[in-house]
Amino acid sequence: MxxxxxxxxxxxFLFFLQFLILTFIYYTMISSVLYIPWIGKWIRKxxxxxxxxxxxxxxxxxxxxxxxxxRLIHALFPKANLDTLLWADVVLSGLALFRGAMLWExxxxxxxxxxxxGG
Numbered sequence: 001m002x003x004x005x006x007x008x009x010x011x012x013f014l015f016f017l018q019f020l021i022l023t024f025i026y027y028t029m030i031s032s033v034l035y036i037p038w039i040g041k042w043i044r045k046x047x048x049x050x051x052x053x054x055x056x057x058x059x060x061x062x063x064x065x066x067x068x069x070x071r072l073i074h075a076l077f078p079k080a081n082l083d084t085l086l087w088a089d090v091v092l093s094g095l096a097l098f099r100g101a102m103l104w105e106x107x108x109x110x111x112x113x114x115x116x117x118g119g
Contacts, residue, residue, distance in 0.1 A: 015075040020027055022070060023100030026063075030056050046094030053098075060101075072096055 034040045042048045059114065064070055073089040074082055082089065 001090035012075070015069075019070060019072075019100070021098075023097055024069075024104055026056075026060065026097055027104035031105065056101075057095065059096045060097040061091060064093040064097060065090050070097075 011094060030052075035044060043052045069073065070093060071089045072093045073085050074093075
């Protein structure tokens with residue numbers, strides 16, 4: 001049994017918190033590929049970075065297709081006709097997932113420049 005919601009924005013807050021956690025997990029998946037020796041060397045080139053980005057954008061779209069509660073339009077507009085907006089919802093949510101993961105990368109890069117560890 002679910003507890004009674006405290007306010008009207010509880011569901012929305014929980015959705016964004018879950019989406020934030022999912023973007024962090026997806027960021028760790030994306031960055032872990034760079035540590036594979038024969039792939040990481042190739043990905044650091046511009047063409048490799050492009051292919052890496054395209055592959056993980058498509059993977060984010062496929063992942064969101066199967067994670068129905070993590071779809072943006074599904075969560076933000078519960079009264080909408082979701083059958084007609086399925087692919088727009090999946091693509092928009094997949095792109096948001098990938099962009100959120102890239103924002104984690106920018107955040108950690110900024111923190112590394114701001115507070116260098118000497119490593």
